[in-house]
Amino acid sequence: MSRIKSKKYTGVYLNQLVDGDISYSITYKDNTGKLIRYTVGKKSNGITETFAYNQRATFINKIKHGVDPQEHRKKKHITTLDNLADVYFKDKAHENKANTKQEGRYNLHIKPSLGSKDINSITKADITNLQKALKAKMKAPKTINGIIQLLSAIINHSIKEKDLKLINPCTGVKKLKTDDKRERYLTLDEVKKLTNEIKDDDVLYHFVKLALMTGARLEGVLNIQKKDIKLDTNSVTIKDLKSGGTYTGFYDDEYKQVLEVHIKSLKANDYVVGGSEEKTASRTIQRHLKKILDRLFNKGLEIRDFKNRVVIHTLRHTFASQLAIAGVPILTIKNLMNHADIAQTMRYAKLAPDQGIEAVKGLYR
CATH class of the missing domain: 1.10.150 (DNA polymerase; domain 1)
Structure with missing residues (x-):
């Protein structure tokens, strides 16, 4: 490519391209005095010497007013x-x-x-x-x-x-220490205390009973619809929104009698908690139940005392803990909790009654 200075216009250059086309470029000094060369465009695209000269004049005028004429070209695309x-x-x-x-x-x-x-x-x-x-x-x-x-x-x-060229900034960030050695759960007396407290609140009553009977998480309970209830087998299909899919939970005959009356007038897609076609918002349960849990079980406890405070998730731990105390096999508890890994369930194994000594005593008789 050969560059020829325009005979007609100052600062304009004609560049002869190998394909016979001509491109026009200009030179100017930026606000620091540095000489800048800028390609305006090709003759085949309609660019002329006069257009290039006018472009240069525009650039010089912007510089006089403190504006970078190529600012738009310097802005790179930002990915947020x-x-x-x-x-x-x-x-x-x-x-x-x-x-x-x-x-x-x-x-x-x-x-x-x-x-x-x-x-x-x-x-x-x-x-x-x-x-x-x-x-x-x-x-x-x-x-x-x-x-x-x-x-x-x-x-x-x-x-x-997506082939993003980046080192993940989360790499090397240390996880905060969590203490899972002890999980707060409700004793049988505390369960009776809680259910007696909310027995007159239809929404909270069915939420608490289903949570304690199935061990389902907050959203899992709230998503139970009438069509998920199987009265003939005392079972309920639960949606696991954390891991996906569904699993089966159960309830006793005492609650079955109450549940049967409660869902009798509901349509198939109505939600059991709340008894309507609109799902009860989790914040509604959290707002009303938290006050009761705090009053009954959390007096004197610091708000950051995560190990000992009773919260809604404690109902799930109560379900698993009481199963273990009753001697239910750990694999059965795993299935009822819908745990993906038995390591999640093993925290409850320490609550199981010690039956090992009796097994060993009768091993070789």
Whole structure:
């Protein structure tokens, strides 16, 4: 390519291309005095010497007013964390693995501080600061670890599936220590105390009874519809929104009598808790039941005393703990809890009655 200075216009150059075309370029000095060369375009695309000269005049005029004439070219496309989250949740929905709880967790805990940030500017320090902010909001260590794990999964998805060139800033961030050595559960007397307290509140009564009978999580109980109830087998189909799929829970004959009357007038798709076609909001249960649990069981306990405070999830632990105390085999408890890994269930094994000595005494008789 040969470059020829225009005889007609100052600062304009004609560049002869190998294919016979001509491109026009200009030179000018930026506000620091540095000489800048800029390609305006090709003759085949309608560019002329006069157009190139006018472009140069426009650039010089912008520089006089303190404006960078090529500012638009210097702005690179920014990929934000929100962009990666959109990709992650859309792909999960396409794979039928969508989890509205995860999306809600992202919007509530991650998006406000990191969502609009350039993914390339997010650092390990940003992640640890997020941890600190969540701790200040009294979130449990296990919950905080889950939030950071979700953030890491969102970023890793684009790295692995979308060929994003990036080192995940979550790498190397230490998980917060969690203490699962003791899980608070209700004694049989405390169960009676709670059920007696909420017996006149139809919504809370059926929620608590189903939670204690099946061990299902909050959303699992709230999603039970009339069509999920099988009175002839004392069973209920439970949706596991955490791991996906469904599993079977059971209830006793005493509750069966109450349940039969309760669902008699309901339509197939009506929800058992609340008794209507609209699902009861989890925040409604949390707001009303928390006050009762605090009053009955949490007096004098610090709000950060996660080991000893009774919360809604304690109902699930009560179910598993009372099964273990009753001597139910650990594998049966695993199935009733719908645990993916028996290691999750083994925490309850210590509550099982010690029957080993009797087994050994009669082993060789």
